[in-house]
Amino acid sequence: MSPHHEIHRTHRIGWLRAAVLGANDGIVSTASLIVGIAASHATHNDIVLAGVAGLVAGAMSMAAGEYVSVSSQADTEQADLKRERKELEEDGHHEQKELAAIYVSRGLDPLLAEQVAVQLMEHDALGAHARDELGISEAGTARPIQAALTSAVTFAVGAVLPLLIVLFAPDTDLIVLVSSASLLFLTLLGILAAYTGGSGIIKGAFRVAFWGALAMGLTAAVGSVFGTVV
Incomplete structure (x- = not known):
């Protein structure tokens, strides 16, 4: 009989x-x-320029x-591991008792x-x-470069989507098309x-779309007010 393989999602968290x-x-x-700039009655070129600048600046900001x-x-984890290594070298017996106490608190018999x-x-x-003791596992280990590159690339991919709408959408319908398409992308x-994470699909889609709609609504209001004033 082949061994049973369980599928877990914790390795995907990072x-x-x-x-x-x-x-x-x-x-x-x-x-x-884009919606905020468009609401201020800016030219199409200005809207595109603002979007491209936002993509570059945002990707770098996310990465940094x-x-x-x-x-x-990662520095905190390494400091904790260094301290733990020293304690093991100085008093291994005490550390063994400490580890056994953790298992007892989780329900094991003291002898076991x-x-x-x-x-x-x-x-x-x-x-x-x-x-x-420290809660540091291979699945949750901090990986700075991986996190930075992932954030930068995925930010750029996400930012390209509304930018593509701007390039092909007529100015008269730009705000509606960018907003609706972006909400669809967010959903x-x-x-x-x-x-992917194994959680509720409806709940996950709603919370992402809600905050996106709120952000676009507020920036559109700001752009409209300042555009009118100027």
């Missing part, structure tokens, strides 16, 4: 979070910028922000917990403490993210 965040921001920020954020997380702690530490002491993105 790249999925960065990809969804990047694409969502690319669509929302670029579409909102993700890299700094995830690098800080002690045996599990001993065997796991013989196999990989630092790995056992990283996983069960599909929410469905894809929910399906």
Whole structure:
């Protein structure tokens, strides 16, 4: 009989979070910028220029922000692992008792917990403490470069979608077409993210579309007011 293979989604958390965040921001920020500029009665060239500038600036901002954020997380993880490694070298017996106490708190019998702690530490002491004491696992390990590149690329992809609408849409219907198409893109993105992550599809699609609609509505109002004033 072949071994049973279970499918889990936790290994997707890192790249999925960065990809969804990047694409969502690319669509929302670029579409909102385009709608806001269009509502101020700017020329078609100005609208395109604003959209392209928003794409480049947004992609770089997402990459830098993700890299700094995830690098800080990685630094914290490495500092914790370094401290744990030192504690294992200085007092391995105490660390073994500490690990056994964790297993007891999770429901194991004290004797069994002690045996599990001993065997796991013989196999990989630092790995056992990283996983069960510090909560650091291979699936959730911080990867700054991966997060930065994923965010930048997915932001750019998301931003290109409303830009393509601008290039082919007539000026008279630009706001309506960009808004409706962007909401459609956001809804599909929410469905894809929910399906990939194994969560509710309707809920995922609604929350992405709602915040996108709110962002575009507010920027359109701002553009209309300032365009009228100027």
